[in-house]
Amino acid sequence: MRILQPPSWAKPRGYSNGVAASGSIVFISGQIGWDEQCQFQTNDFVGQARQALANVLAVLAECGGRPEHIARLTWYVVDRQEYLSSSKALGKVYQELMGKHYPAMTVVQVSALMEDAARVEIEATAVIP
DSSP: OEEEOOTTSOOOSSSBSEEEOOSEEEEEEEEESBOTTSOBSOOOHHHHHHHHHHHHHHHHHTTTOOGGGEEEEEEEESOHHHHHHTHHHHHHHHHHHHTTOOOEEEEEEOSOOSSTTOSEEEEEEEEEO
């Protein structure tokens, strides 16, 4: 993958503005913060984000993919302020699971998710060389 960063732009923190890649494209549907038995173990935003991202990585692993193969993440959150106020703890969880790999990323606040208890949903696009 090649990070796309216009030279005159300020460097983003925690994501990339764009990514160019070639290989097998993997589309991972939105994953929420429940476990493999579809049970929420926490109502905590960071805890659910950890589980949702782990779920993305579990699906990706089914085709031999690893975190560094993720080209794009889209996060849907029900509370923008909850996301922003959790940034430090969320950054630690992110680095624990993703390392220092920062794909193109979008975060969108939504009015609700399909599962009432869900605080966050994460979808991904990966490219496996």
